Amino acid sequence: MPAHFVLRLKTAKRLRRSVCLVAGWFGVFTFTTGQHSAAQSCSGATAEVLIRESFGTAEATASLSGRTSYQYVTKACPDNGEYTIASAVDRTCFGSVWHGLPTDHTGNAGGAMLIVNGSDRPGEFFRQTIPGLCGGTTYEFSVWGLNLLQPNNCTDSSLPNLTIEIETAGGRPLRRIDIGSIPETVTPEWRRFSASFTMPETDEPVLVKLINNAAAGGCGNDLALDDLELIRCSACPPEPVYVPDAFTPNHDGHNDRLAIYLAEAVSVDIKILDRWGSLVFASNTLSEQWDGRFGGVDCPPGGYTWMVTYRVADSPTTTSTYVRSGRVMLLR
Structure with a gap:
């Protein structure tokens, strides 16, 4: 497991606002806006962070080979269908239409984030395989995201439109959350998206997929992601x-x-x-x-x-x- 997977929560800071939406039969979808927060809808004395993907540091970045269909590049401003892993975002990208980000969401010195320039074709752009989960136990997957495009810079901009899909390695659906479009903001705003699911009685690993539903390249459909987490909401039940x-x-x-x-x-x-x-x-x-x-x-x-x-x-x-x-x- 890479060194940037850690099994602990960061200290929570104050939130500006928190919203909880019910997404029909798909379950509960939450997002939170603010500076740096470890707040979560899955909480309690037995809740435990099992995985955190913070994308390492700028000095120790690596491509996400096998986990994305996008092309890895080392340049500061990736083109359509490309991504990079960096500790900051250059505000001069593409004629200064992107937000400049001096740090990642985690806030560590030199900490990195995933910077994605969306493809002109909708589809899966990131996946995480998670083995060894307990049957009959509820888990929560979350990710922090940010729309990189500043408002009023394009005549027909495209917003990132995300879906979280969770299934077993054999293809059994466990949860699908349609996050929808991430709006443009005057100042950079990190938003937390999460999906909870109950693990069935199986030894199969779980696949978490991030899907971008936007179908336009060009101006927009660009985002930054950081601090992916998997939280176990309660202790594993005893083996039957x-x-x-x-x-x-x-x-x-x-x-x-x-x-x-x-x-x-x-x-x-x-x-x-x-x-x-x-x-x-x-x-x-x-x-x-x-x-x-x-x-x-x-x-x-x-x-x-x-x-x-x-x-x-x-x-x-x-x-x-x-x-x-x-x-x-x-x-x-």
Whole structure:
């Protein structure tokens, strides 16, 4: 993970205003304008910042290879479909129509930001892959953005128009937030955009995509982005299946059987496999526990694979099926 990913919040400063909009069935979309703020709609004692992408420093910038379809350039004023990573924005770009930014949003000495000159074709321009999230837990993704174009500089300017899409790596949609157009402002104004989602029970990574819906190059459709964050809104729930790492079926009355613990389920199917994948134990009830034998003969010490398939009631009429697996050591 790059060095500019940090797991902490910066000190919040005063906000000018905060607005919360309800975006239909897509969920809650918020933006905040102000100087530097770490305010968030996902808060509380258990909220934790898992990822912050601040784009490093001007001395240690790197392209976003594999994370954007735009072309990386090192010049101060990128053209249509190009981006750069820099600690400041030159106000003389394109005949002085851009805002000049002396620092990035983070406010660190030499801190960098993503500077984007929108393509003349709408589409995805940034993505972040996030592995290892907990099922059944709510998360919030946020990003700070700023329209670089000053008002009244073009006869027909184009505003950046953004959408946040969140899905699993397999393509299952989790959240879509249509942010809409980012307005031109007389002075530079950073705005915070966020989208919350609940992680399903899956081991797949999550993809967060930023899409620019504006379809015009030329004058406008230019923006700066900084301080992308992923916040876990609450602690991960306990794992629904617990299996000990080892058991000792030596008939001494202690830990002689492999006990499997499972949260409330409609049904359960348990299988134990040896090192060659052969089935040595099967049961459809938690009360029946493996005693380390197969066909009345003690199984040899070593590692065995357990697999638990269980169904959980989502509602009075629907269920979901989950599979968990792992390894257990048989010791004698």
